[in-house]
Amino acid sequence: MKQIVGGSLTRDEAGLRTNFVSDRDAAWYADLYRRDGLTGGHVIKLGPGNEETALSALAAWPGGLQVGGGIVPENAEQWIEVGASHVIVTSCLFDAEGKFLQQRLKDLVSAVGAERLVLDLSCRRVSGGWTVAMNKWQTLTELRVTEATLDMLAEHCAEFLVHAADVEGLCSGIDRELVELLGAWRRIPMTYAGGISRIQDFEEIDALSGGALDATVGSALDLFGGRLIRYADLVERQRGETGAEKA
Template identity: 80%
Template sequence: MTRFRPCIDLHGGRVKQIVGGTLTQDGVSLRTNFVSDRGAAWYADLYRRDGLSGGHVIKLGPGNDHAAREALAAWPGGLQVGGGMTPENAEEWISAGASHVIVTSCLFDAEGTLRMDRLKDLVSAVGAERLVLDLSCRRVQGGWAVAMNRWQTLTELRVTAETLDVLAEHCAEFLIHAADVEGLCSGIDRELVEMLGNWRRLPMTYAGGISRIQDIDEIDALSGGTMDATVGSALDLFGGGLIRYGDLVARQRGKSGMETV
């Protein structure tokens, strides 16, 4: 069954929900859906109490290390962490309590070319079993390209079954945000989900556009239950009015009575 993987997105040291494609370097075009008055540790403890393992803490830019460490301390071994991960600091975050480190940008050079040597350095640092590759992507002609640098820079790497086959030898999981629909609550990128759902070698989590429980059911059907899902801006936990957090917890526990707001 497709599991709900919770998230803690950090920006400026606070838990936020941001429209993914607007997170530029200068911040001028930033669109924020939600800013929480609760700390990252509160969310981590909530997920711990509800048994929602495998979620991710994402540091969106500088100024988030302290909040990320608080979340990891609230649930040691229960959360993954991403944002600024490198071969030099990856082990430090594992020691801080992360179950896995999530990486994207450090795998590419400035021109967006995949550097397999950097990937191998990360494997040497923490082991493939602790590594999640974030292949968050944007639509391009004929498919999808991995986007780095807060999803602003397209790389040369296309998201295909062949790409997944090659990279699967060097990681434990994949995390894939559909950046074009992230934060919009407008529905999933069904074509991307269908393509990813046919590839079933490693655990994979999809994020982007989920706005109703039925979207998760569709991901479940398209992937044969092998792909998990993350919900952000649509969730009442983050100020949304489309999906109740309690319904997702109940779904995970196999309970009935789920409703959308």
Template identity: 60%
Template sequence: MTKFRPCIDLHNGQVKQIVGGTLSDDGVGLRENFVADESAADFAIRYREDNLTGGHVIQLGPGNREAALAALAAWPGGMQLGGGVTIENAAEWLQAGASQVIVTSWLFDADGTFSWDRLKQLSQEIGRDKLVVDLSCRKTAQGWTVAMNRWQTLTQVDVTKDSLDGLAEYCTEYLIHAADVEGLCGGVDLELVELLGDWGKIPMTYAGGVGQMCDIEAVEKHSSGKVDITVGSALDIFGGSGVKYADLVSWNAR
């Protein structure tokens, strides 16, 4: 059964909702859908009180360390941590309260070549059960291609059943942002959801494009309930009007 997983997206130390495809190193062209008055810790406390497990804190670039630490301290063991994770700091984030760490860019060379050695080393260092691999991707001629560096750089890894099989030996979950529809509230990528659901061997969380409750229902239907979902800009606690947070809490309580 598809579950709602909460998120805390951090940019320059603030909780924000951003159109994913506009992230860049220099900040030019960045589109912000929402900037919260509440702190990251405030959101973590809310999720803890409503027992919304399996969510994630994502650092979108530098300047987010203190906010991320505060969120993890507000709910030790309650949320995953992603953004800037490497083998040098993964254990530190786990000690700070992250349930698992989420990694993408560190697994690739500068040219987008995947390093199996790095994946194996990290999995061995912290344990497979503590590692989530982020396969956030863009639509390409190959289907979907993993993008790194805040979704700016296409890698040489495509999201296929074979690649999902290979990576799953070393991680406990996947997080998959559909970067092309992230933050647009225009509907989810159901073809990608179907691919993930048809594979369905380990837990997966999909993000991108949810605009209303029917999108969540569609993810459950098209993935046969094997893919969980996170909701960003459409959610009322993030300034949206398409999805009510209270409805998602009720959805998980079914």
């Protein structure tokens, strides 16, 4: 299991930066989340050859984890059958140039149902706002992150996952403007990721979003080699609230 700097992803991985390489496998982390009662964690297959690892994690916490990476209509149902609570998709919703493919979304809904589908709208900042990015966040698509986009997609999924790709993995602070934008829209659950570097960031996300957003953290967490946030503190916070964070 690796913890990478998401913002360093490139097409050929030449500039990829790794924060942490664990000596424990994905199943160990999944079992930890199960024992601590944390649901909705993300198992992301970054490239080929990760299927067995993902399967082991889902077996350790059946129904407790979402899976993404290489999900298409043809295999989505299989991942639900082996224990994923939801499948997460981005790139398969677009053609090579970033044009949105409405039929692909309909095919995914037909395969697993909107209630099992998480749309990853991870984005990069552009002039006037944010644009959904695919292919390891290197290709900007035609979809802007706006209330109109969220309204259009909400009927077809259970949740949105939004990484602020420009600050992802840097532990340099959250994208406050993006959090405010997302928090103003409240039709279905949404999880924000990117830049979290201290436990107080969760309070700030709650304040900026009016409590509308969940949040996920990676690089800053001691569980993944970070030194800024203790996993035990997040578990304690989670137990004091209902659904405030995800692993």
